[in-house]
Amino acid sequence: MYLGAHVSTAGGIENAIKTADKYNINTIQMMPTPPMRWAIKLIPQENIEKFVEQLKTSNLKKILLHGIYLTNLARKDKKLFHLSKMGLVIYLDFAERVGELIEKNNIDCEILGVCFHPGSQKELSYEDSIERISYGMNWVLEKVEGKQKLLIETTAGTGKNLGRSFTELKLMREGVEDKKRVGFVMDTQHTYVAGYDWVNEMDSVIEDMDRELGMSNVKAIHLNDSLTKLSSNKDRHANLGEGELGIKTVKKILHRKEFKNIPFILETPALKTNDTMEEEIKMMKKLAK
DSSP: OOEEEEOOOTTOTTHHHHHHHHTTOSEEEEOSSOTTSOOOSOOOHHHHHHHHHHHTTOOOOEEEEEOOTTOOTTOOSHHHHHHHHHHHHHHHHHHHHHHHHHHHTTOSOEEEEEEEOOOBOOSSOHHHHHHHHHHHHHHHHHHSOSSOOEEEEOOOOOTTBSOOSHHHHHHHHHTOSOGGGEEEEEEHHHHHHTTOOTTTOHHHHHHHHHHHHOGGGEEEEEEOEESSOTTOOOOOEEOTTSSSSHHHHHHHHHTOGGGTTSOEEEOOGGGGSHHHHHHHHHHHHHHHO
16 A cells, blocks of 8 residues: 655755654655746755665655646746746656656656646636646646646635536646546545535445546555535645544545555645654554455
8 A cells, every 4th residue: 555745855856855754654645846936946866866866765656746836837937837837847857857766776666647727717717727627737738748647636626726626627637638647636625625525425436436537547646535515616624534534434445445556645734843744644644444
């Protein structure tokens, strides 16, 4: 089973691997660059080599990259649209180069792809916004050839944020030519507040997910409880068992046969300090047994 958490890259991207080993997790999510700064320069090869060197002695099996929070592929503004695309190019290039070195060195680890929030409808109509997102992904995938994937994340649907339904995510992928390089990351908190009732209708939620997205295209699950209620459209994560989903629902999600080979990644408030992070990871492992 693949269990992990979002970890910091402060002090060097290789520190993300050290954190994984410290907490004995086999999966991480990381951001190679600051989350609220545009990524416009390729990550130096020497940094990537340090990262892979650290990986050689690690038990890490799955790595998910999370794009910067400024990304919005639905923008009409040419500059902001280009910056959003370039941020994904930088991260996808990083994924490709790390993946190549992993393969070259026969390391038993996989880069899952680049997870990102698709964007918010601002200047464009709903239909044009969806089309713009697909166009942006096509552009990024053409710039960075290879096999690494762009992974669209489910969103809480706050305001005019796009990606609140499985159907919306499906539409975004349908507009991409190289569909095999586009997948999804499902967030339990985001989907719950977007109207998917994990507590009372879990079977229906999973059936809907499989029908619209295809379970084989779901490459990771953000495992978060929710501070806010069903259909509230508020992106407010809670620690496991401390929110509206509750401990029983979180445990059921971890044990669903449909998710057996999909990595679970924590993004809960407990990750902010070392002590609470350790306890949260222990809780996830306990529930997964």
